[in-house]
Amino acid sequence: MDYQEPQIAEIYDLVNPWSQDSEFYLSLAGLRPCSVLDLGCGTGTLCCALAERGHWVTGVDPAAAMLDVAKRKPHAEQVEWVESSAQSYQSHRRFDLIIMTGHVFQVLLTDADALAVLDNMRGHLKKRGRVAFETRNPSVDWAGEWAGRRRGVHMPLGGQLIETLDILGRDGELISFRTSYCLPHVTLTTSSTLRFPSRQHVEALIARSGLVLRDVLGDWDGDPFDAARSREVIFIAEIAG
Numbered sequence: 001m002d003y004q005e006p007q008i009a010e011i012y013d014l015v016n017p018w019s020q021d022s023e024f025y026l027s028l029a030g031l032r033p034c035s036v037l038d039l040g041c042g043t044g045t046l047c048c049a050l051a052e053r054g055h056w057v058t059g060v061d062p063a064a065a066m067l068d069v070a071k072r073k074p075h076a077e078q079v080e081w082v083e084s085s086a087q088s089y090q091s092h093r094r095f096d097l098i099i100m101t102g103h104v105f106q107v108l109l110t111d112a113d114a115l116a117v118l119d120n121m122r123g124h125l126k127k128r129g130r131v132a133f134e135t136r137n138p139s140v141d142w143a144g145e146w147a148g149r150r151r152g153v154h155m156p157l158g159g160q161l162i163e164t165l166d167i168l169g170r171d172g173e174l175i176s177f178r179t180s181y182c183l184p185h186v187t188l189t190t191s192s193t194l195r196f197p198s199r200q201h202v203e204a205l206i207a208r209s210g211l212v213l214r215d216v217l218g219d220w221d222g223d224p225f226d227a228a229r230s231r232e233v234i235f236i237a238e239i240a241g
Contacts, residue, residue, distance in 0.1 A: 003042070007188055009065035011181060012043050014153050015163055016102070020220040021134070022046050024234075025099050028132055029055050034096035037124060039086040039117070040104035044070025044079065051078035058082060060089050087116040094126045100133035106194040109174065111205060114197075118209035125239055131211060134234040137218075138196035139227055143167050143175050159184045173197055199225065199233050211237040 003009055026049055029036055033054040041047050041059035043066050050057045058080040061067055067081050082089065086100065098121045108114040121131045136142060149165040162182040168191065169176045176193040197205075199216065206213050214237055217223060218230025225233055 003061075003063035003066045005188070005190070006065045006068070007186070008181070008190060009043065009063065009069050011161060011183070011188070012066065012069065013045065014155065014161055015181070016042075018045060018049075021101060022049070024220040024222075025101055025132065026050065026053070028099070028130070028236075029053070029097055035093065035126075037093075037095040037098045039089065039098065039100045039121070040102065040107075041070065042066050042102060044073055044076060044081070046099075046101060047079045048073045048075040051075045058091070058093070058095070060084050060086065062086075087113060087120060089120060089124075091124060093124070094129070095124055096126055096129045098125055098129065098131045103134060103136060103194070105133045105135050105202075106196065107192075109193060109195050114202075114205050115209060118205060118211060122210050122239060127239060129238065130214065131237045132235065134232050135202060136196060137225075137227070137230050137233050138173070138198055140231055142196065143170050146175075146177060155183075199227070202233070202235060206235065206237050210240060212240045213237050 025046060029050055035056045036050050038047050038059045041061045044059050047057045047059035052075045059070060060082045062085045064083055067083055070076060071081060108117060125131060146165050147167045151163050153161045153163065155161055164180045166178045168178055173195050174193055175196065178189060178191045181188040203213055213235065216225045217234040218225035219232055
């Protein structure tokens with residue numbers, strides 16, 4: 001999606017409120033302060049929640065408009081904000097936990113991009129650190145579920161935002177769609193393409209990057225992945241040895 005557009009960045013939190021996935025990643029950091037790198041941090045809600053708990057947090061996102069929203073949130077001053085893609089981010093720091101949430105991994109449409117991110121994660125990870133990210137289970141008919149989807153979201157100052165989603169095409173692992181946000185005085189539209197790789201394919205990419213898979217979960221309660229029933233594929237990996 002075009003999160004470089006300030007108007008779309010401003011409404012992001014309305015259509016993507018705090019939910020169970022955020023609680024899951026917050027719990028991964030634990031109670032003792034640790035260093036966390038959030039790649040594709042968006043509007044920084046999770047980063048700020050981690051900082052509030054005393055963690056040392058770096059939030060990375062390629063969209064300046066999203067970071068502008070993030071920097072206005074409570075505890076934002078405790079977070080290091082970096083405008084960069086996940087592929088090109090570079091720092092001398094090493095982290096206890098590196099996360100990529102909100103299905104951001106699915107915007108990586110080629111193996112080359114996915115490997116670049118996984119290699120970068122490994123390079124910025126402490127020896128006993130962990131990497132965690134998720135994709136949607138490709139066995140689910142996402143295009144069928146999303147086609148013509150329409151939902152209303154109440155706005156803080158009154159009125160309603162109507163979000164609609166239309167499928168534009170499907171090509172192998174890729175699904176392209178258009179999302180429209182109808183507000184009281186304007187309609188915003190953006191187009192996106194996501195990749196839906198298999199669990200086995202992602203595991204192979206993880207292995208090629210030099211990371212070692214630690215766990216594969218199927219939901220935010222921590223249940224094991226079940227290809228027939230799980231909607232999420234949540235990967236947790238670490239450095240070999």
